[in-house]
Amino acid sequence: MELAxxxxxxxxxxxxxxxSLVVAMYSTYAERKIAAFFQDRIGPNRAGPFGIxxxxxxxxxxxMKEEIIPTNATPFLFIxxxxxxxxxxxxxxxxxxxxxxxxxxxxxIPLQVTDINVGILYIFGVVSxxxxxxxxxxxxxxxxxxxLGAIRAASQNISYEISMGLSIIALLxxxxxxxxxxxxxxxxxxxxxxxxxxVGFILFLVCAFAETNRTPFDLPECETELVGGYHTEYSSMKxxxxxxxxxxxxxxxxxVMATLYxxxxxxxxxxxxxxxxxxxxxxxxxxxxxxxxIFGFIxxxxxxxxxxxxxxxxxLMDLGWKILIPLAIANIVVTGIVITLFN
Amino acid sequence: MSTFYFIAFLSIFFSILVISAKNPVHSILYLxxxxxxxxxxxxxxxxxxxxxxxxxxxxxxxLVLFLYTLxxxxxxxxxxxxxxxxxxxxxxFGGGILAVALVSSLKSLGVSDPVVLKNPELGLVKNLxxxxxxxxxxxxxxxxxxxxxxxxxxxxxxxxxPKEPKATI
Numbered sequence: 348m349e350l351a352x353x354x355x356x357x358x359x360x361x362x363x364x365x366x367s368l369v370v371a372m373y374s375t376y377a378e379r380k381i382a383a384f385f386q387d388r389i390g391p392n393r394a395g396p397f398g399i400x401x402x403x404x405x406x407x408x409x410x411m412k413e414e415i416i417p418t419n420a421t422p423f424l425f426i427x428x429x430x431x432x433x434x435x436x437x438x439x440x441x442x443x444x445x446x447x448x449x450x451x452x453x454x455x456i457p458l459q460v461t462d463i464n465v466g467i468l469y470i471f472g473v474v475s476x477x478x479x480x481x482x483x484x485x486x487x488x489x490x491x492x493x494x495l496g497a498i499r500a501a502s503q504n505i506s507y508e509i510s511m512g513l514s515i516i517a518l519l520x521x522x523x524x525x526x527x528x529x530x531x532x533x534x535x536x537x538x539x540x541x542x543x544x545x546v547g548f549i550l551f552l553v554c555a556f557a558e559t560n561r562t563p564f565d566l567p568e569c570e571t572e573l574v575g576g577y578h579t580e581y582s583s584m585k586x587x588x589x590x591x592x593x594x595x596x597x598x599x600x601x602x603v604m605a606t607l608y609x610x611x612x613x614x615x616x617x618x619x620x621x622x623x624x625x626x627x628x629x630x631x632x633x634x635x636x637x638x639x640x641i642f643g644f645i646x647x648x649x650x651x652x653x654x655x656x657x658x659x660x661x662x663l664m665d666l667g668w669k670i671l672i673p674l675a676i677a678n679i680v681v682t683g684i685v686i687t688l689f690n
Numbered sequence: 691m692s693t694f695y696f697i698a699f700l701s702i703f704f705s706i707l708v709i710s711a712k713n714p715v716h717s718i719l720y721l722x723x724x725x726x727x728x729x730x731x732x733x734x735x736x737x738x739x740x741x742x743x744x745x746x747x748x749x750x751x752x753l754v755l756f757l758y759t760l761x762x763x764x765x766x767x768x769x770x771x772x773x774x775x776x777x778x779x780x781x782x783f784g785g786g787i788l789a790v791a792l793v794s795s796l797k798s799l800g801v802s803d804p805v806v807l808k809n810p811e812l813g814l815v816k817n818l819x820x821x822x823x824x825x826x827x828x829x830x831x832x833x834x835x836x837x838x839x840x841x842x843x844x845x846x847x848x849x850x851x852p853k854e855p856k857a858t859i
Contacts, residue, residue: 424719465815468742475750479722482754486715486761494761501758505751525815 360460363440370645371594372402378649385653409587417580421487428484429581429588435477436595442466443602444531446612446634450626458634459528466527467515470603471508474558478504480592481560481567485577496576499660500567503557506667507564511554513675514547517682518607531611536618539610546678548608550671555600557667560593562652566660601644605637612637694734701727718757725749739815 376391376398383390391398416422446458463469478501485497521543522530534540541548557564568576575581578589605611612633621629658666704724711717725748732741811817822830 463738465738465742468739468746472742472745472750475746475754478750478754482757482761483719486757498758498761501754505754508751 355456356460359458360441363445363460364437367437367440367595367598370598370641371591372406374594374597374645375405375590376402377645378652381646381649382653385650406587409584412583414583414585415580417489419489420580421489424483424487425580426585428480428482428487429585429592430480431483432477432480432592433588433595435473435480436592436599439470439473439596439599440602442469442527443599443606444528444611445637447630449630458630462526462528464524464526467519467525467530467607470527471512471515474511475504475508477558477592477596480589481577484581484589488577488580490580492573492575492579493577496567496573496579499573500560500577503560503564503566503663503667506664507554507557507671510550510667510671510675511558513672513679514550514554515607517547517675517679518544520679520682520686527606531606531613534610534613536613537610537615539608539613541608541610544608544678544682546674547682548604550675550678551604551608553666553671555604556648556651557663559596559600559648561597561648563655563658564663565657566663597645597648598641601641601648602637604644605640609640611640694731697727697730697734701731714760714763715757718753718760721756722749722753725753736811736814739818 379401380390380398382388391401394400394404416425441460442463444459444462449456449458481500482497485493485500488494518540519525521540522533524530524533530540560567567573568578573579578586581589612630614633614636617629617633620632624632701724704720704727707720708717708724711720725744729741729745729749732738732744
């Protein structure tokens with residue numbers, strides 16, 4: 348690999364990292380504005396025009412607050428918890444294809460950090476690692492509420508990972524590859540996978556809500572039962588990291604859903620547009636379409652949060668084990684039969 | 691090669707920490723790190739699928755359940771079992787004899803020949819799937835039946851016998 352290639356990759360990583368942070372930051376603002384809209388309020392409007400500087404004010408507040416490590420906590424693991432949460436949230440974006448290859452001056456620049464041929468499984472690995480941040484932090488706090496939150500997080504993640512994996516298997520039968528780059532390429536134009544796998548998409552969506560700990564599945568931080576859940580004892584930026592990791596996870600899972608099921612950077616009539624505006628602007632329009640899809644999913648996450656109340660814990664487990672897993676297996680069987688009959 | 695020796699050193703270092711850590715939760719965390727080094731070993735051998743499955747299944751699922759169980763157990767100093775002195779002596783002798791037996795048997799084997807793969811891309815998903823579902827289809831299916839029977843057995847053990855009278859609390 349030449350030095351120029353390394354520089355390009357490095358620049359791409361920095362840009363993606365910054366974009367995920369900015370999107371996560373403004374998701375907090377969007378969440379409050381959307382919540383205000385659903386509840387017929389105004390929402391934050393003091394910091395800057397329309398309250399646009401509110402995330403910066405929140406960030407400054409988080410950094411200025413006193414840092415407390417409880418006396419009976421395990422100090423090292425207490426710090427490792429939020430660090431691990433934010434780390435796993437940030438590394439997921441490495442395999443997502445953000446757009447078609449750019450061609451600038453005869454040089455091909457792929458808009459994907461790395462296209463490993465087990466891309467989907469890499470995402471799964473990162474998701475399954477994410478639960479350690481919550482578990483270690485909850486245990487190290489030495490607080491019963493935190494511990495209960497951590498245990499809930501662990502069992503919830505493991506239960507929903509199974510149906511998530513099964514819903515992906517049906518998708519793999521259709522695509523025949525594990526690489527996210529190839530899956531995005533196959534959905535050229537309007538051949539989006541959601542047309543072939545509608546049930547699989549709904550299963551994946553429900554599991555994504557559970558894996559990112561969003562309402563109606565935010566049992567690990569259920570404040571009516573557990574005070575603050577796993578982050579009860581946390582203060583200052585360590586709390587900020589936990590909250591921030593949730594928003595980055597939401598962004599990444601929206602990007603994964605858009606790539607796997609909603610065509611990624613593809614849109615109907617993309618060849619015509621690329622032929623007219625050239626090989627630099629064309630792929631960038633595709634990237635913009637991809638981000639529109641991502642923001643649509645983020646809005647959906649927030650819409651659900653302010654519409655549907657939280658599940659009870661036994662209802663959550665019943666849904667995961669007794670409804671989603673059988674449905675996912677049935678989906679695999681039906682997909683397999685259809686593919687065998689028509690090929 | 692130097693990467694291999696570094697990672698191998700880390701594997702052994704973390705596995706020693708697993709058995710020497712005082713706190714069981716810490717020892718599980720070291721076990722997670724040990725499994726992570728195993729994942730790197732698989733990647734060095736170009737076995738991507740095995741690496742990522744080791745990562746998801748062992749690091750992501752099984753050890754989470756280990757941690758889950760340990761967090762539910764009361765881990766106070768008082769509840770630690772205290773073994774009598776003679777038992778400790780016997781354990782040291784037993785372990786030493788086992789080590790001698792293992793070392794001598796390994797020595798009689800001689801240095802193993804490193805296996806050279808005919809196809810260095812064997813670890814990739816596509817090739818692995820073809821090998822598993824063509825050449826090794828029968829052993830693969832038999833092992834899946836074995837896992838299924840273990841699962842049924844676990845469910846059977848966990849459910850209460852309906853004929854048994856309910857215990858009064």
